[in-house]
Amino acid sequence: MWAFGQMGLARRPLSRTPGLRFWKLCGSGTGEGFTPIPNTAVWAILAVWDNAEAADRTGKVFDRFAARASENWTVRLVPTSARGLWSRKTPFDVTPDTTANSNPVAALTRATIRPRKLLRFWGRSPGISRVIGNDPEVLFKIGIGEVPWLHQVTFSIWPDADAMARFARRGPHAEAIRAVRDEGWFSEELYARFRVLGEVGTWDGRSPLTPQQEAA
Numbered sequence: 001m002w003a004f005g006q007m008g009l010a011r012r013p014l015s016r017t018p019g020l021r022f023w024k025l026c027g028s029g030t031g032e033g034f035t036p037i038p039n040t041a042v043w044a045i046l047a048v049w050d051n052a053e054a055a056d057r058t059g060k061v062f063d064r065f066a067a068r069a070s071e072n073w074t075v076r077l078v079p080t081s082a083r084g085l086w087s088r089k090t091p092f093d094v095t096p097d098t099t100a101n102s103n104p105v106a107a108l109t110r111a112t113i114r115p116r117k118l119l120r121f122w123g124r125s126p127g128i129s130r131v132i133g134n135d136p137e138v139l140f141k142i143g144i145g146e147v148p149w150l151h152q153v154t155f156s157i158w159p160d161a162d163a164m165a166r167f168a169r170r171g172p173h174a175e176a177i178r179a180v181r182d183e184g185w186f187s188e189e190l191y192a193r194f195r196v197l198g199e200v201g202t203w204d205g206r207s208p209l210t211p212q213q214e215a216a
Contacts, residue, residue, distance in 0.1 A: 007025050010025060010061045011025070017060075017061065019050040020048070020050075022047075022091040023047050025043075025045055025146070026146055027144065027145060028043065028143065028145075029144075029145070032141055032142060034154070036148070043065070047062075055076065073208070074201055075198075075209075076196075076197040077196060078195045078197060079093065079094050080096060080097035082190065084110075084189045092192055103160065104195075104196040105158050105160060105164060105193060105194065105195060106155065106196055107156050107164055107194075108154070109153070109189070110152070110153045111151075112187045112189070113151075117185040117186075120185065121185055137163040139159060140203070141156040141157075161193075
C-alpha cells in the first residue's frame with residue numbers, strides 16, 4: 001500500500017529533485033512483468049539525470065524506496081540511440097556508442113496502447129514472454145508500466161547488440177512488431193538503446209550482469 005501511494009505522493013518531491021530532468025514511476029506485471037496482472041511487490045523508477053554527480057546524490061524519494069525495500073537494484077546507463085516520444089518529450093540525450101560490440105547493451109521500449117487495440121496487444125504478450133524467458137542470451141528482462149494496461153514499458157539487458165538483434169528478428173516478437181506497424185496499435189512510442197555502465201545492489205539475491213562479467 002505504501003508503494004502504491006508513492007505513485008502519487010512521490011511526484012512533487014521528484015519534480016523538485018536537483019539534477020533530475022525526467023522521471024517515471026512504474027509498477028510491474030507478474031512473472032517477468034509481461035502480463036496484464038499487476039505484481040504489487042516490484043516497483044521501478046526511471047530517472048534521467050543532468051550528470052553523474054546528480055545521479056550519485058539521487059534524493060529523498062530514492063532513499064525512502066530503498067529503506068522500504070527488501071531488495072533494491074539500480075542499473076546505470078548511457079543512451080546510445082533513441083527515437084520517438086515519451087509523454088510528448090524526448091527524454092534521452094544520445095551519446096553514440098564507440099565501444100566494442102561485446103559490451104552489455106540494454107533496450108527499452110515504451111508505448112501508449114490505443115484502447116481499441118488492448119486485446120490484440122495483450123494477446124501477443126504471452127508468446128513474447130515465453131520466448132524471451134527461454135532465451136539463453138538475455139541477461140535481464142522485465143515489463144513495467146506507468147498506467148496499468150495502457151502505458152507499457154519493456155526493459156531488457158543483453159550481452160551484446162548481436163544477441164539483442166537475433167531475438168528481435170524472430171518469433172512472436174518479430175510478428176508483434178509487424179502488427180504494430182500494420183495495425184497502428186500505439187498512439188505514442190519510444191525505442192531506446194543504452195550502454196550499461198554498472199549496477200548497485202541485487203535482483204533475486206544476485207547480480208543480473210554477473211554472467212557477462214564472468215565471461216569478460
